[in-house]
Amino acid sequence: MTEINVISNTRHPNLVQLIGCCIEDGNRILVYEYLENNSLSSALLGSKGKHVPLNWPKRAAICLGIASGLAFLHEEAEPPIVHRDIKASNVLIDENLHPKIGDIGLAKLFPDNITHVSTRVARTIGYLAPEYALLGQLTKKADVYSFGVVLEIISSRSSSNAAFREDLLILVEWAWKLREEGRLRDLVDPELTEYPEAEVLRFIKVALFCIQSAYNQRPNMKQVTEMLSKKVKLNEKLLTEPGVYRTHSNNRSSYGSHLTSSSKGKKKGSFCNNGVPKFSECNRDDTKISAATCYSIVTVLGAHII
Secondary structure (H helix, E strand, O other): OHHHHHHHOOOOOOEOOEEEEEEEOOEEEEEEOOOOOOEHHHHHHOOOOOOOOOOHHHHHHHHHHHHHHHHHHHHOOOOOEEOOOOOHHHEEEOOOOOEEEOOHHHOEEOOOOOOOEEOOOOOOOOOOOHHHHHHOEEOHHHHHHHHHHHHHHHHOOOOOOOOEOOOOEOHHHHHHHHHHOOOHHHHOOOOOOOOOHHHHHHHHHHHHHHOEOOHHHOOOHHHHHHHHHOOOOEOHHHOOOEOOOOOHHHOOOHHHHHHHHHHHOOOOOOEOOOOOEOOEOOOOOOOOOOOOEEOOOOOOOOOOOO
16 A cells, blocks of 8 residues: 555656555555557557557657656656556557556555665566566666667557567667668658658667666666757767567577677766766756656556555
8 A cells, every 4th residue: 555655646747647546355456547549559559440640749749758757757756666667558648649657556666775676577578678687687777778669659660579670670679770770760650751850860869778788878767858858969989789688489689699799898988977877979067967767657457566
């Protein structure tokens, strides 16, 4: 009940509001507000009847809304909250196409002065930070990795199911390969016939910063929000290869190879006074980067919040 009380008092425009709960014998149900346009996954990848046309301004606003919500959960909620299962199906869309993070039923509350916890993995393949998937090491940076869902918003392709090219790359691997080949524009949804190229490419590169293999190389969500909302020149020299978790049956463990290459080729880069990597090349006075995170609520779940 302590966790439910915390979540019910956690309010933000980009979080689905918890209305109440019902506990009867062994049955436990959380009740959330209703949102008319279902999930972001349905809007982007759903059937014809559920698909919602999204132009670039709407997609950009959704990206910023998700980032803002996560930043709130990580830095302003008391205690801080790590969502653990950020993905397109856990972002709901209201009648005005305003995004709200849902399914906070798997969220983890972080006590004061605790930077990470070891816990069982409770998330979806395709969005898993490799250190969390393999080691059960949960930090705010696991949510940052999952913010790579931005690639789905831009491409309208699934992070968990789609495979690209003859070597069956998943979305984050394909995005990295396109970057290496200088073809990032190929990632953009063909339905987006008009868009500001520089801004879209910046959003893609911010997503690539979020899915780096080494978690301490990823930005925090406040930095992500700053990089998305301002016309900054990103310091791509700091960008390293993404980490990818694959099941053993796949015969490919991209996480191991990416972790090795990222560690060996790791660049020190420049840092702000607080020890946080400086991801953009703008003046620090112009872009005051700190930290924050938000991703939360939605489904009707039984079971306690762990």
